Amino acid sequence: MAKQDLLNKILGDAEARAKEIKSEAEIKADAMRAAAEEERATLIEGVRKLSSATAPDTLKRARSMADLEVKKILLSVKQDVLAKAYEKAADALIKGAQYQALLASMIASAAEKGDVVVFSTSDKGKVNIAKVLRAVKEKTGLDLKAAEEYGAFRGGIVLRGQACDKNLTLEVELEALRSTGKMKYDTLFD
Numbered sequence: 001m002a003k004q005d006l007l008n009k010i011l012g013d014a015e016a017r018a019k020e021i022k023s024e025a026e027i028k029a030d031a032m033r034a035a036a037e038e039e040r041a042t043l044i045e046g047v048r049k050l051s052s053a054t055a056p057d058t059l060k061r062a063r064s065m066a067d068l069e070v071k072k073i074l075l076s077v078k079q080d081v082l083a084k085a086y087e088k089a090a091d092a093l094i095k096g097a098q099y100q101a102l103l104a105s106m107i108a109s110a111a112e113k114g115d116v117v118v119f120s121t122s123d124k125g126k127v128n129i130a131k132v133l134r135a136v137k138e139k140t141g142l143d144l145k146a147a148e149e150y151g152a153f154r155g156g157i158v159l160r161g162q163a164c165d166k167n168l169t170l171e172v173e174l175e176a177l178r179s180t181g182k183m184k185y186d187t188l189f190d
Contacts, residue, residue, distance in 0.1 A: 086178065090170045094155045100127055103157060104135035106168045111142050111159055118158040120169070121150040 093099060107117055119129060129146050137143055151158050156169040 108139040116160040118147040118151045
């Protein structure tokens with residue numbers, strides 16, 4: 001029986017030691033939980049202070065970004081309106097009674113001896129090319145020839161020269177007027 005008493009004593013001591021270790025572990029765990037909770041509360045307070053301090057700046061940046069987006073949209077709309085206005089202006093010029101005279105003036109303003117005049121495909125059959133070139137000859141004394149091929153541009157002309165070409169298409173001329181601000185926009189909508 002001595003063995004059994006010894007075994008019971010060992011088991012009793014082991015259980016007592018296990019309870020002691022468990023109690024110490026629970027005390028340490030409670031201390032660690034309390035420290036973690038305290039740290040969590042400190043962190044939450046820090047984040048709260050930081051967010052309340054940066055909230056006005058964040059809102060200000062968000063408003064600025066929204067204002068920029070609105071300005072970007074308005075600019076896009078204005079550009080679309082202007083593009084349509086220039087399309088309408090080009091149509092009005094091409095369909096106008098003075099279009100042939102305009103072509104003759106454009107040619108006379110930039111032509112040099114030996115230039116070949118390239119007319120627009122859209123002018124084919126609509127513009128009396130011989131009449132335009134006669135008008136240029138009367139103004140400048142230059143005897144210019146028309147190119148056999150037509151250009152793939154909306155209207156106006158291209159002067160193909162010996163040294164360089166001169167682009168006097170309506171697209172280029174209207175854009176030049178647009179960029180210099182010398183075109184009156186209200187006249188585009190008549």
